[in-house]
Amino acid sequence: MSARRILVRSVVVLALALVLAGGGFFLWASVAADRSMARSFDTHEVDFPIPFPLDPAEVAREGLTDAEAEAMALERARERGRHLVEARYACAECHGADYGGGVMVDAFPIGRLLGPNLTRGQGGVTPGYSVADWDRIVRHGVRPDGRPAVMPSEDFLRMSDQELSDIIVYLESVPPVDHEVPPSRLGPLGRILMARGEIVLSADLISTHDEPHPALPPPAEVSVEFGRHLAGVCSGCHGMELTGGRIAGGDPSWVPAADLTPSGLPGWDYADFRLAMLESRRPDGSEIREPMTFVTPFARNMTEVEMQALWMYLQSLPAAPELEGSRRSP
Numbered sequence: 001m002s003a004r005r006i007l008v009r010s011v012v013v014l015a016l017a018l019v020l021a022g023g024g025f026f027l028w029a030s031v032a033a034d035r036s037m038a039r040s041f042d043t044h045e046v047d048f049p050i051p052f053p054l055d056p057a058e059v060a061r062e063g064l065t066d067a068e069a070e071a072m073a074l075e076r077a078r079e080r081g082r083h084l085v086e087a088r089y090a091c092a093e094c095h096g097a098d099y100g101g102g103v104m105v106d107a108f109p110i111g112r113l114l115g116p117n118l119t120r121g122q123g124g125v126t127p128g129y130s131v132a133d134w135d136r137i138v139r140h141g142v143r144p145d146g147r148p149a150v151m152p153s154e155d156f157l158r159m160s161d162q163e164l165s166d167i168i169v170y171l172e173s174v175p176p177v178d179h180e181v182p183p184s185r186l187g188p189l190g191r192i193l194m195a196r197g198e199i200v201l202s203a204d205l206i207s208t209h210d211e212p213h214p215a216l217p218p219p220a221e222v223s224v225e226f227g228r229h230l231a232g233v234c235s236g237c238h239g240m241e242l243t244g245g246r247i248a249g250g251d252p253s254w255v256p257a258a259d260l261t262p263s264g265l266p267g268w269d270y271a272d273f274r275l276a277m278l279e280s281r282r283p284d285g286s287e288i289r290e291p292m293t294f295v296t297p298f299a300r301n302m303t304e305v306e307m308q309a310l311w312m313y314l315q316s317l318p319a320a321p322e323l324e325g326s327r328r329s330p
């Protein structure tokens with residue numbers, strides 16, 4: 001055999017081996033990802049009123065009848081719920097502006113992760129949900145049937161019972177939308193990332209599924225405690241310690257999240273922070289990029305007290321050491 005033919009043959013054999021190994025690897029990743037999504041999680045069974053009733057002292061003081069007190073409780077819960085989803089918990093970001101279904105990630109090799117219809121219209125998944133089912137999906141990342149969801153529920157871990165109750169009241173009040181949303185699907189890269197543990201499901205990230213949730217949120221005042229409560233929704237992208245870095249499971253084109261501790265925002269004051277949140281602009285005038293820009297429309301609905309509490313909390317954090325990839329390059 002000539003040297004050339006041996007060379008050609010080795011190249012063919014090598015290519016074949018690579019394809020087989022690649023195929024085998026992908027098959028393994030696929031099976032591992034399917035197995036991961038087919039697991040069943042045990043969570044506690046919580047119950048709370050929908051809506052939360054008025055304070056009995058107020059009912060007595062105002063001399064309200066039961067019917068008046070109930071109607072007022074419902075109205076207040078709906079208004080609180082509207083503010084919660086419009087300024088803070090951002091369900092519309094993935095479930096659509098009309099809550100009739102939306103997109104979390106639609107990027108081919110990662111997959112199509114779609115937010116189902118949350119209204120009472122056709123294709124809505126929540127009619128028939130018990131209070132425990134709402135708790136499972138929103139604060140544990142677990143579907144009513146016990147299987148893990150791809151929704152980043154760790155963002156909602158600090159949500160109190162009253163807040164969740166308010167959100168349920170609000171969602172039940174929005175106009176029904178008829179829209180069937182197809183099930184979420186992981187693409188080949190999504191499966192490989194999941195098999196390699198680079199996409200971590202919320203149900204795994206949330207370490208306890210039986211710890212009681214607070215009944216009420218901290219008082220809405222400019223305090224570190226309230227700020228910490230509000231910052232729960234920043235951790236899905238900025239990390240549990242808010243030190244920034246690559247956004248796991250996000251669209252591959254997204255830039256890493258910034259370090260939000262004092263080391264990441266050196267020299268910033270409250271006005272700089274406010275401008276960044278409302279106008280997506282840094283003190284030096286540079287633009288803050290996607291996906292932080294998804295947060296801006298919600299931040300614009302925050303109250304001044306919420307914005308100041310958030311800043312007070314960020315300023316109270318220990319400065320993070322400069323982490324690899326945790327800073328933007330404008």
Ligand code: HEC
Pocket residue numbers: 089090091092093094095104113114115116118125126137138143144148149150151152156167183184
């Ligand atoms: C970052 C995107 C994102 C946000 C924000 C988000 N969701 Fe979801 N949600 C999803 C995705 C994606 C699914 C589908 C999960 C799956 O198929 O594994 C989902 C599923 C659901 C389901 C249906 C679970 C089922 O299969 O029965 C409910 C209910 C739900 N979300 C409620 C909410 C509420 C309430 C909020 C706001 C507090 C919210 N979501 C915020 C992405 C999101």
Ligand code: HEC
Pocket residue numbers: 230231233234235236237238254255256257258260264273276277282287288289290291292294295310328329
């Ligand atoms: C969907 C993901 C996501 C969420 C949720 C999110 N951020 Fe960001 N944020 C980012 C990314 C990515 C950057 C970096 C953008 C860039 O480099 O242009 C960023 C940048 C910022 C910056 C500018 C810092 C700088 O110098 O670049 C601030 C301030 C900030 N985020 C605050 C917050 C706060 C507060 C919250 C919660 C209320 C939050 N973010 C929630 C993704 C997110």
